[in-house]
Amino acid sequence: MTKSFILGSTALWLLGIMLIAGNTVALEAKAIATLRSKAQVLKFSVGTAVRLEPLMNDATYAEILGREFNVLTAEDAMKFSATHPTRDRFDFTDADKIVNFATTHGMKVRGHTLVWERRLPRWLVEGSFSKIQVSAILKHHIQTVVGRYRGRVFAWDVINEAIDVEGVGLRQTFWSKMLGSDYIAQTLTWARDADPHAKLFYNDYGGEALGAKSDAIYDLLKSLKERGLPISGIGLQSHFVLETPPKMSDVATNMKRLAALGLEIQITEFDVRMAMPVTDKKLRDQAQIYLDYLSTCLSIANCTAFLSWGFTDKYSWVPDFLTGRGAALPFDEGYRPKPAYRAMAQALNNSGRP
Numbered sequence: 001m002t003k004s005f006i007l008g009s010t011a012l013w014l015l016g017i018m019l020i021a022g023n024t025v026a027l028e029a030k031a032i033a034t035l036r037s038k039a040q041v042l043k044f045s046v047g048t049a050v051r052l053e054p055l056m057n058d059a060t061y062a063e064i065l066g067r068e069f070n071v072l073t074a075e076d077a078m079k080f081s082a083t084h085p086t087r088d089r090f091d092f093t094d095a096d097k098i099v100n101f102a103t104t105h106g107m108k109v110r111g112h113t114l115v116w117e118r119r120l121p122r123w124l125v126e127g128s129f130s131k132i133q134v135s136a137i138l139k140h141h142i143q144t145v146v147g148r149y150r151g152r153v154f155a156w157d158v159i160n161e162a163i164d165v166e167g168v169g170l171r172q173t174f175w176s177k178m179l180g181s182d183y184i185a186q187t188l189t190w191a192r193d194a195d196p197h198a199k200l201f202y203n204d205y206g207g208e209a210l211g212a213k214s215d216a217i218y219d220l221l222k223s224l225k226e227r228g229l230p231i232s233g234i235g236l237q238s239h240f241v242l243e244t245p246p247k248m249s250d251v252a253t254n255m256k257r258l259a260a261l262g263l264e265i266q267i268t269e270f271d272v273r274m275a276m277p278v279t280d281k282k283l284r285d286q287a288q289i290y291l292d293y294l295s296t297c298l299s300i301a302n303c304t305a306f307l308s309w310g311f312t313d314k315y316s317w318v319p320d321f322l323t324g325r326g327a328a329l330p331f332d333e334g335y336r337p338k339p340a341y342r343a344m345a346q347a348l349n350n351s352g353r354p
């Protein structure tokens with residue numbers, strides 16, 4: 001009995017080892033196949049914007065997020081009205097949950113955003129404050145928000161969308177009207193004081209390729225650099241339209257001139273929207289844009305991160321803001337990877353990066 005027991009348990013033990021070994025191999029194979037692990041090899045950041053509601057309530061969302069990406073940003077939770085709902089009170093409940101998820105999963109965090117004309121609380125815009133008061137409020141806001149996440153947020157979109165649509169100059173916003181045209185320099189300095197090590201970004205849309213707007217962004221960043229102000233990089237939002245993507249050779253030319261200023265380039269809000277309904281052809285065309293755009297970024301050494309604005313069509317700002325448009329992201333509504341996802345994997349696989 002003892003003999004057969006020993007034999008039997010040895011067999012079980014061996015089986016266990018084999019199962020564990022098999023499992024380990026399977027797990028490793030799975031880990032190697034993610035966007036995250038491919039990016040890690042290249043010391044590159046691949047990521048997405050995150051919404052709190054599905055992060056808390058949709059297990060598949062959280063599982064894919066932690067598995068596929070090594071950087072995240074808060075889609076809304078770090079905007080002014082979210083973190084600073086009344087004049088005397090900050091609220092970091094939502095932002096903390098997102099940052100804590102990143103910490104637990106070994107992901108970097110991009111902070112979005114400190115100075116933007118949207119998502120401002122009514123107490124601020126309707127408060128009839130003087131210039132001196134608004135300046136003090138914004139300084140305090142930046143010190144508090146950046147200070148709280150010092151060492152945890154590696155890059156901040158300090159200023160978002162400050163150039164006007166035609167690219168002829170600074171956009172007229174609450175901030176520019178209240179503080180005057182030099183508010184950008186001022187806010188960069190406050191952010192630098194609040195975190196000496198965070199990378200400080202100017203973030204905007206429509207300046208990815210060549211044209212009046214990207215020229216205006218370039219001129220602004222060049223002058224900030226020349227004045228010795230703490231600007232580390234440019235965030236290219238990259239909200240693209242399926243039928244009219246930018247010319248990739250122009251994107252590369254633009255990235256090179258920005259890199260020549262000593263700036264990092266990060267793709268911060270990529271998506272490629274299409275007119276609904278989805279067809280196979282549209283998905284293939286979309287995948288081609290994903291492939292070309294990520295490959296272009298990877299071909300420029302200073303392009304260090306690539307984030308899409310969400311990762312599943314189940315949660316995307318596109319259908320809510322652009323009627324009749326959608327399906328802009330790499331996973332579909334049922335979390336199935338789309339051709340766009342495979343295009344990202346292919347770009348990471350084939351990058352010439354050392």
Ligand code: XIL
Binds near residue numbers: 075076160237269317
């Ligand atoms: C959008 C979010 O996706 C929405 O959930 C929100 O209601 C409005 O803002 N450019 C930006 C982002 O910098 O902050 C915007 O995000 C999309 C356009």
